[in-house]
Amino acid sequence: MTQKKQASERFTGFLKKFYVFLIFVFLYAPIVTLMVLSFNASKTRSKWGGFTLKWYFELFENEAILKAFSNTMIIAFLSALIATILGTAACIGIRNMKKRHQGIIMGVTNIPMLNAEIVTGISLMLLFISLGIKTGFLTVLLSHITFNIPYVILNVMPKLKQVNNSTYEAALDLGASPVYAFFKVVFPDILPGVFSGFLMAFTMSLDDFIITHFTKGAGLDTLSTKIYTEVKKGIKPEMYALSTLIFITVLILLILVNKMPDPKAKEKA
Amino acid sequence: MNNKLIDLQHISKSYDGSIILDDLSLYIRENEFLTLLGPSGCGKTTTLRILGGFESPDQGRVIFGGEDITKLPPNKRQLNTVFQKYALFTHMTIAENIAFGLKIKNKSKAYIDDKIKYALKLVNLDGYGNRMPDSLSGGQQQRIAIARAIVNEPKVLLLDEPLGALDLKLRQDMQYELIRLKNELGITFIYVTHDQEEALTMSDTIVVMNQGYIQQIGTPERIYNEPENAFVADFIGDSNIIDSIMLHDELVEILGAKFACVDKGFGNNKPVDVVIRPEDVELREPGKGSMEGVVTHLIFKGVHYEMEVMANGFEWLVHSTAMFPVGTKVSIHVDPYNIQIMNKPVSEDEEAVAINE
Amino acid sequence: MNKKWLATPYLFWAVAFIVIPLLMVVYYGMTDKTGAFTWENVIAITSPEHVKALMLSLLLSLISTIICLLLAYPLAMILVAKHASKTSFIVMLFILPMWMNFLLRTLAWQTLLEKNGVLNGILSFLHLPALNLINTPGAIILGMVYNFLPFMVLPIYNVLAKIDINVINAARDLGANGIQTFLKITLPLSFPGIASGITMVFVPALTTFVISTLLGGSKILLIGNVIEQEFTTASNWHLGSGLSLVLMIFVLLSMVISSFFDKDGEGAAL
Numbered sequence: 001m002t003q004k005k006q007a008s009e010r011f012t013g014f015l016k017k018f019y020v021f022l023i024f025v026f027l028y029a030p031i032v033t034l035m036v037l038s039f040n041a042s043k044t045r046s047k048w049g050g051f052t053l054k055w056y057f058e059l060f061e062n063e064a065i066l067k068a069f070s071n072t073m074i075i076a077f078l079s080a081l082i083a084t085i086l087g088t089a090a091c092i093g094i095r096n097m098k099k100r101h102q103g104i105i106m107g108v109t110n111i112p113m114l115n116a117e118i119v120t121g122i123s124l125m126l127l128f129i130s131l132g133i134k135t136g137f138l139t140v141l142l143s144h145i146t147f148n149i150p151y152v153i154l155n156v157m158p159k160l161k162q163v164n165n166s167t168y169e170a171a172l173d174l175g176a177s178p179v180y181a182f183f184k185v186v187f188p189d190i191l192p193g194v195f196s197g198f199l200m201a202f203t204m205s206l207d208d209f210i211i212t213h214f215t216k217g218a219g220l221d222t223l224s225t226k227i228y229t230e231v232k233k234g235i236k237p238e239m240y241a242l243s244t245l246i247f248i249t250v251l252i253l254l255i256l257v258n259k260m261p262d263p264k265a266k267e268k269a
Numbered sequence: 270m271n272n273k274l275i276d277l278q279h280i281s282k283s284y285d286g287s288i289i290l291d292d293l294s295l296y297i298r299e300n301e302f303l304t305l306l307g308p309s310g311c312g313k314t315t316t317l318r319i320l321g322g323f324e325s326p327d328q329g330r331v332i333f334g335g336e337d338i339t340k341l342p343p344n345k346r347q348l349n350t351v352f353q354k355y356a357l358f359t360h361m362t363i364a365e366n367i368a369f370g371l372k373i374k375n376k377s378k379a380y381i382d383d384k385i386k387y388a389l390k391l392v393n394l395d396g397y398g399n400r401m402p403d404s405l406s407g408g409q410q411q412r413i414a415i416a417r418a419i420v421n422e423p424k425v426l427l428l429d430e431p432l433g434a435l436d437l438k439l440r441q442d443m444q445y446e447l448i449r450l451k452n453e454l455g456i457t458f459i460y461v462t463h464d465q466e467e468a469l470t471m472s473d474t475i476v477v478m479n480q481g482y483i484q485q486i487g488t489p490e491r492i493y494n495e496p497e498n499a500f501v502a503d504f505i506g507d508s509n510i511i512d513s514i515m516l517h518d519e520l521v522e523i524l525g526a527k528f529a530c531v532d533k534g535f536g537n538n539k540p541v542d543v544v545i546r547p548e549d550v551e552l553r554e555p556g557k558g559s560m561e562g563v564v565t566h567l568i569f570k571g572v573h574y575e576m577e578v579m580a581n582g583f584e585w586l587v588h589s590t591a592m593f594p595v596g597t598k599v600s601i602h603v604d605p606y607n608i609q610i611m612n613k614p615v616s617e618d619e620e621a622v623a624i625n626e
Numbered sequence: 627m628n629k630k631w632l633a634t635p636y637l638f639w640a641v642a643f644i645v646i647p648l649l650m651v652v653y654y655g656m657t658d659k660t661g662a663f664t665w666e667n668v669i670a671i672t673s674p675e676h677v678k679a680l681m682l683s684l685l686l687s688l689i690s691t692i693i694c695l696l697l698a699y700p701l702a703m704i705l706v707a708k709h710a711s712k713t714s715f716i717v718m719l720f721i722l723p724m725w726m727n728f729l730l731r732t733l734a735w736q737t738l739l740e741k742n743g744v745l746n747g748i749l750s751f752l753h754l755p756a757l758n759l760i761n762t763p764g765a766i767i768l769g770m771v772y773n774f775l776p777f778m779v780l781p782i783y784n785v786l787a788k789i790d791i792n793v794i795n796a797a798r799d800l801g802a803n804g805i806q807t808f809l810k811i812t813l814p815l816s817f818p819g820i821a822s823g824i825t826m827v828f829v830p831a832l833t834t835f836v837i838s839t840l841l842g843g844s845k846i847l848l849i850g851n852v853i854e855q856e857f858t859t860a861s862n863w864h865l866g867s868g869l870s871l872v873l874m875i876f877v878l879l880s881m882v883i884s885s886f887f888d889k890d891g892e893g894a895a896l
Contacts, residue, residue: 019701019704020705023701024719027723027772027775029738030738033737033738089636090635092629093629093630093631093632093634105633108644108645114829117830118833118854118870118873119877122866123650123651124647127647127650143643146643146644149636149639149640203721203725204724207724207725210835210836227733228836231729231839235730247726250722258715322798342798342803344798350795350796350799352796353792354790356790356792356793356795358793359815369802370801370802373801418800
């Protein structure tokens with residue numbers, strides 16, 4: 001009976017692993033497909049024309065794609081940075097408000113995250129156009145900051161709640177100014193939250209299409225909007241090459257970050 | 270106290286290559302209050318989890334009332350557990366928590382209602398049935414966890430550091446409460462703790478464990494007064510543990526001075542460990558004891574003074590109601606029956622146990 | 627000590643870029659081109675083509691939400707049972723794909739699903755009949771499940787990871803078998819995560835126009851496509867806003883239902 005039980009346990013263990021494997025195949029199959037396509041000599045998606053690195057070389061001569069790429073990166077970086085500063089400051093401010101006010105503000109904050117993106121997009125578009133602001137780089141940046149701030153707050157707020165207020169008071173007691181005490185005592189504690197908030201904001205901005213689509217105007221293109229306009233004509237294989245490069249870069253960075261020795265573990269040893 | 274109810278036979282268990290329990294054998298009698306006592310990582314919780322059915326041993330058998338239950342899942346065992354940090358079902362009311370086990374067994378509604386009322390009364394929480402667990406204090410949640418277990422009328426109640434999360438005063442109150450409950454229910458309690466005072470207060474039998482081995486089994490008095498090795502002596506209360514030589518029966522040489530004792534059968538000129546409790550060290554005027562020394566530290570502890578006395582190169586820990594200021598010359602005397610002789614650890618394993626304590 | 631003023635810049639921001647824009651949608655939705663008040667743009671949802679698009683959107687997003695739930699729950703359970711310490715790694719595995727552009731990832735399914743695509747290639751290799759997958763509602767559902775599955779897994783994973791293992795042990799100890807423990811303890815305790823996962827999948831699925839454009843061909847119109855076209859090609863912002871208001875009612879409804887199950891925000895996803 002024991003053997004039978006062990007065998008059945010091993011079988012369910014295998015089933016579980018297989019299930020997780022299938023889900024990740026599902027999630028990563030398109031990514032692998034795109035990577036394969038970036039080496040495809042044939043220009044059409046549906047045929048394999050042999051291996052080539054051609055698209056990687058042509059990518060660096062394709063001004064339009066490179067321009068869209070730099071727009072995407074600049075908007076992602078600036079919007080994440082500004083959102084992180086505004087959002088972190090907001091967290092500290094909100095934390096010091098009355099419970100009821102906190103509730104209302106957090107409710108408003110959650111709107112861009114929970115509302116349909118299409119509604120957020122058209123609402124911002126209506127705002128800019130009614131105010132006579134010409135849609136372009138600025139309007140896209142403002143919009144991205146708007147939908148990024150909630151992700152920053154979502155990451156920073158829990159960390160701020162964990163901060164023990166008496167360490168801040170101890171710093172004041174020992175003669176530190178409030179600003180000094182904040183940056184020396186509180187900030188290091190919430191830094192992981194600030195950092196992950198920035199990263200999440202950056203990722204969201206990078207991956208955004210819908211809101212950019214409504215607020216970008218005619219002259220400006222990010223990678224997303226460029227791809228969308230190319231859909232009907234057929235995607236340029238250089239695009240596959242570029243996204244493969246981006247993905248591989250991020251993957252390597254993440255592996256490096258994970259491989260780096262944990263500073264805390266060092267202290268223990 | 271009569272027949273064996275539970276028999277653990279040669280239990281071994283390891284995780285990821287590190288041995289938690291090594292060939293542990295132990296029996297528990299009906300109606301006993303047995304405590305597994307030891308530092309964290311000694312294997313006491315693992316033993317309890319094997320009893321509850323949450324872990325299965327790599328080797329060995331668990332016999333319950335004559336039947337082998339080693340492979341039986343937790344839901345088929347006649348044991349119930351009171352978990353560390355209570356583990357109440359936060360999405361159910363107190364009454365639903367208590368009724369959980371009875372509903373699973375398809376008891377009638379009237380029976381369940383009666384049982385809930387009875388259990389709440391037993392733990393002094395009448396009328397709390399409709400509250401949610403979150404609205405209760407730690408001590409109250411603990412009582413509910415006990416009530417939830419005992420309505421199922423288990424033969425044995427397993428308690429895993431149930432008082433660990435409570436503050437000192439509440440913990441002491443709950444100790445008396447548990448003893449009362451145990452007497453009212455007339456069932457076996459198996460209790461896990463790292464708190465020696467808790468163990469001494471409540472238990473019929475204490476099992477002192479360290480690093481997967483049982484160090485000593487005995488009544489609280491025996492464990493305290495006659496520790497079998499340096500680990501037990503050191504873990505239970507404060508003590509002076511001194512390298513000594515057993516000259517012959519009833520005479521031991523401690524730090525070069527001869528002391529009369531009551532132990533026999535250790536052989537002649539044999540190295541031994543001697544344990545002397547601090548309250549058993551008597552301080553006399555110089556020349557009137559067995560060994561001369563000087564008081565080096567003095568602290569007032571309320572019930573007694575705690576002093577350290579340097580004598581023959583050893584810092585003696587002394588508890589006494591009499592006060593001797595720092596610098597006072599004193600003479601040390603110990604009554605023969607207060608000297609506890611222990612064999613030196615033989616194997617390296619036991620040595621390690623003694624050093625790591 | 628008072629540091630409330632630190633929130634002031636953000637408060638102005640939130641009013642200017644969240645509250646006022648939404649009020650503008652309401653204003654446009656409730657007026658006609660001359661600026662006069664009207665219900666017409668909202669009532670326009672009852673026209674047959676709009677009803678058809680809305681119903682199809684509701685149907686497809688409902689199906690995808692259910693599929694996501696059925697796929698995500700066992701996955702979250704398996705992942706929780708693995709190793710509690712690896713949470714950040716698991717979250718990373720779900721966020722990592724976002725670094726490949728979302729439109730490209732979705733387009734890649736065309737390559738996998740189309741007539742001469744990878745999937746049919748595998749099927750024909752196994753001597754199975756080819757499937758007509760692309761440009762069907764089924765392909766749209768697949769695209770929705772693919773894009774939004776992580777939003778179902780993460781909140782469920784989070785609540786399951788928070789359940790004290792001893793609570794499960796306690797249920798077993800009190801006589802419940804595996805199935806009873808799941809139904810009476812694990813499942814109810816994970817409702818907040820399920821609720822938050824459902825809104826986080828249902829809302830974007832209901833309102834998407836991209837997935838239907840990429841995988842549904844041009845024939846299948848969802849309510850998102852209708853609204854998008856009013857703003858881009860048709861340039862009838864009033865009608866688009868009116869239809870958006872209707873859409874927001876469904877969004878609000880699902881948020882209210884979700885917050886009823888998730889009072890403490892336990893299921894907050896990311």
